[in-house]
Amino acid sequence: MALDKTIHSAFARATGPENVIDDPVRCRAYECDGLTGYRVVPDLVLLPRDAAAVAAAVRVCAEHGVAFVARGAGTGLSGGALPVADGVVISLSRLRRILEIDPVNRRAVIEPGVTNLEITAAAAPHGLYYAPDPSSQQVCTIGGNVAENSGGAHCLKYGFTTNHVLATEVVLPDGSIVTFGGDSPEQAGPDLRGVFVGSEGTLGITTKITVRLLPTPETVRTLLADFPSIGAAGDVVSDIVAAGIVPAAVEMMDTLAIEAAEQAVHAGYTVGVAAALVVELDGPVEECEVQFDQVKRICDRHGCTRLHIAGSAEERAAIWRGRKAAFAAVGRISPDYFVQDGVVPRTRLGEVLDRIAAMGKAAGLRVANVFHAGDGNLHPLVLYNAAAGETERAERLSAQIAELCVELGGSLSGEHGIGTDKACSMPKMFSRDDLAVMQRVRDAFDPDGLCNPGKVLPTPRLCGERPGPYRPHPLEEAGVIERL
Known part of the structure; x- marks a missing residue:
């Protein structure tokens, strides 16, 4: 049942009528996040401009029993921002202010609509940066990062969002405003900040975040290494960690992922190679030089067929552009795909990739792999063609891969969240x-x-009637009825 005019008017008073979208066509733009297979059109979309308006909107929801879903940039990949029918979406896209950059205490205070990369851009003149770096960091917002406890390529050394959030102002589901955490990393009492970060928008809506900033590393060394097999690349990762080296990042891509990325951004990867590793070290110059030499020797020992060392900031950016473009680039080699997210112990990387390949073959579907090899965080991409009736098979294979990670001693998600999908x-x-x-x-x-x-x-x-990929009714296929 759609929301009545009385409730519409209450939301208009709470946020301003110009900040309420009720046109079904415009609302359709908010029907899904990055997991586009699941879609629900909300009854209303609210675009509050400040924390007070967010709280007022939530109080209307509490008073009238209206379900609400907070939304950032919509880049999430687990259906975490999927709307609720006859509910409202509260978009935080207009809360975009950087409230403070404090170089002395190395922290920033920002609103949830600020993008991940904008924090580093604002901190850079002070020789500081924000460490968590999801692949979508140019567009994903810090509010969504807090909701999902996002990581990124450099989480191996620097940790996830929760390791960098000092405090968060939150609108609770009754419309009250509280602050979890404080100016220092450790606070007395229960860690409500830790409970909230990664709760996927189920406990409230963040309206202000205080994050830690880190000094820009003295030097950064990056290499791209090709290997004749996934197993050889995995052995390199294990040997690097066993040598006591903690790289800033260790990323792996397989043949399909490399092919897609090269088609998209021409980053200089070797098309057709079985596996490629991106290894990055940062820190003091002397330490990086010694460890970088060790990493090169480990790569050579495991049959590296090509070793490309970034000789400039531009070459380093090109290597990372290839890695970070991989998800979107897969659309160049497949009309449809599911992005999965699971974690396994590093020692079982080879085993899980072999099992995924076998599962894909049994399902008659291709699976591309691109992942944070250093901490065992997999991102298998299940490729399929919805027009050819492959959706259900792909959805089933994607779920089986996530559950395989649990079977092998890992978890269902490393950074994308559980959401609707899992x-x-x-x-x-x-x-x-x-x-x-x-x-x-x-x-x-x-x-x-x-x-x-x-x-x-x-x-x-x-689990019985969850929203899923749209499947036309037989009468629709016959032309008797049409979808509105």
Whole structure:
């Protein structure tokens, strides 16, 4: 049942009528996030301009029992920002101010609509930067990063979003405003900041974030190495870590991912090679030089067929452009694809990649692999053709890959979140008691279940009738009826 005019008017008063979208065509732009296979058109989209308007909108939701979903840039890949039918989307895209850069205390205060890369750009004149760097960092926003506890290529050395957020101002589901955390990394009492970061928008909406800034490294050394097999590249990763070296990043791409990236950005990768590693070290000059020589020797020992060392900032940027373009670039070699996100122990990388290849072959589908090899965070991309009726097979294979990661001692997600996509797989990783405790925490924040419902935790509705890829009714295919 659509929201009535009284509720529409209440939202208009809360945010200003010019900040309410009720046109179904315009609302359709918010029907999904980066996981485009699942779509729900919201009844309303709200575009508040400040924290007070966000809180006022949430109070209207609480008063009238309206479900709401917070949304940043919509780059998430797990359906975490999927709208709720007859609910509202609260977009934070207009909360875009950088409120403070504090070089003395090495921190920044920003609103949730600021993009990840804008933080570093603002801090750079002070010799500082923001370390977490998702591949979508040019467009993804810090509010979404907080919701998903995003990582990025450099999380091996520097950690995830939670390691860099000092405090977050939050609008709770009753419309009250609180602050979790403070100016220092450690606070007395329960770590509510830690509970909130990574809660995928199910506990409230962040409206202001204080993040740590780090000094720009003295030097950075980057190499791109080709290998005749995935196994050889995986052995290099293990040997680097065993040598006591902690690179800033270790990334791996397979043949399909390299082919797609080269078609898209021409970064200088070798098309047709079985695997490529991007290894980056940063820190003091002397330390980097010694460790970089060790890394080169390890690569040679495992049959490296080409070793390209970035000789300039431009060459380093080209190498990273190839890696960070991989997800979007896969669209050049497949009409449709699912991006999966799971974690396995580093020692089982070879095993899991062999199993994924076998599963893809059995399903008759190709799987491209690009991932954070240093911490075992996989991003298999299941390629399929929806027009050829391959959607259900691809969806099933994607879920099986996530659950395989759990079977091998890992987890369902490293940084993309559970969202809608993997909620039904949660019992594969957590016991009934574990899930009950999570639900109790969620209920403590949101007793009425209005804040991003249907995400993360499995429910009978979600797992029995969850929103999925649109499948036309037989009468529609016959031309008797049409979809509106």
